[in-house]
Amino acid sequence: MSKLKKMPEFTTEAEEREFWESHDSTEYVDWSRAQPVSFPKLKPSTKTISLRLPETLLDRIKIEANKRDMPYQSLIKAWLSEDVEEKRRAR
Template identity: 40%
Template sequence: MAEKPVVPEFKSREEEAEFWDTHSAADYWDQLEPVQVEVDPELADKVAERRKTKRITLRLRECQLEAVKRIAAKKDIPYQTLIRSWVAEAIRREEREK
């Protein structure tokens, strides 16, 4: 049976980063220790807000998607953000008309 690999001692954070870039933590799982991390409150708020969203699949014609991407590029925003803003705007408009 093959011997389990051992996490080496690292001389620097850069050396450690390079190691983990080329190795799977799954091979060393039983040797890793849990650590406490503190998350920036602003980041925690963004993560919490993102959890309120739901991923969907939307089929568009290629020409429609390319047009959205062009418009988004002119506005210097991601095209998905532009689509979400258009959907939100249309919802507000429809709800006002009721």
């Protein structure tokens, strides 16, 4: 492999993001030496949304969540995630 370019120093995250949007990382990083890493305590970023549901549906969801001893919002997220993954695998 040819000699890698020196990694620039960035003063802000925005500056770094702008740089990588127009440069190929293989000129700066030897990816053949990369190793997988795990960040088990890293919490994914979330976004708050407003969702209007019929009260009867929300009541049924809360009952199901109570049966599973979990918050109803967590159950909704789990169901949505499972459905999306199932649809992706079906493609």
